[in-house]
Amino acid sequence: DSGVTQTPKHLITATGQRVTLRCSPRSGDLSVYWYQQSLDQGLQFLIQYYNGEERAKGNILERFSAQQFPDLHSELNLSSLELGDSALYFCASSGESQFFGPGTRLTVL
Amino acid sequence: GQNIDQPTEMTATEGAIVQINCTYQTSGFNGLFWYQQHAGEAPTFLSYNVLDGLEEKGRFSSFLSRSKGYSYLLLKELQMKDSASYLCAVSNFGNEKLTFGTGTRLTIIP
Numbered sequence: 371d372s373g374v375t376q377t378p379k380h381l382i383t384a385t386g387q388r389v390t391l392r393c394s395p396r397s398g399d400l401s402v403y404w405y406q407q408s409l410d411q412g413l414q415f416l417i418q419y420y421n422g423e424e425r426a427k428g429n430i431l432e433r434f435s436a437q438q439f440p441d442l443h444s445e446l447n448l449s450s451l452e453l454g455d456s457a458l459y460f461c462a463s464s465g466e467s468q469f470f471g472p473g474t475r476l477t478v479l
Numbered sequence: 480g481q482n483i484d485q486p487t488e489m490t491a492t493e494g495a496i497v498q499i500n501c502t503y504q505t506s507g508f509n510g511l512f513w514y515q516q517h518a519g520e521a522p523t524f525l526s527y528n529v530l531d532g533l534e535e536k537g538r539f540s541s542f543l544s545r546s547k548g549y550s551y552l553l554l555k556e557l558q559m560k561d562s563a564s565y566l567c568a569v570s571n572f573g574n575e576k577l578t579f580g581t582g583t584r585l586t587i588i589p
């Protein structure tokens with residue numbers, strides 16, 4: 371158990387819909403990172419927040435957005451969903467290294 | 480940009496030793512990480528190298544040569560549960576995000 375929590379574990383939705391993924395970092399960690407992992411693809415960095423502020427951005431689509439709240443939990447919002455958005459979405463928080471949450475498996479039908 | 484290469488697949492025998500190589504090209508190198516990932520599960524941290532040399536942790540060791548842009552993960556006394564993907568990742572100065580290779584799928588056979 372990494373100490374990073376993510377909900378929901380699974381999410382099935384239809385194209386065009388909007389979903390919100392939630393992440394709580396390990397106690398004491400200020401940074402949250404979001405990654406996308408599609409089938410047979412490596413982990414792709416989406417975005418990082420540090421203590422409520424956006425710190426770094428990867429190849430995150432304009433349809434995707436994120437925020438980090440004062441209690442340090444983070445939400446990743448995915449809108450106008452397409453079939454290709456089906457993937458595992460991980461968040462991680464960092465101390466000496468990045469520790470990953472269990473992930474949310476998103477299926478877009 | 481950054482480029483990280485690792486073999487796509489490897490097979491090894493239970494009880495043996497296997498070495499998984501990773502080469503990288505990046506600017507502002509700040510460290511190299513190895514993660515283990517079982518199918519459908521979260522990556523699990525294995526090791527971190529920032530200086531040249533070998534870091535040993537139980538059955539797993541990781542080596543780094545910064546001048547050659549090269550690392551390897553060495554797994555000894557292989558067990559069936561070691562069948563997983565092994566991900567090499569690089570971090571850079573001024574940016575804490577990790578850039579991952581596509582991973583090496585290791586299959587352990589009896």
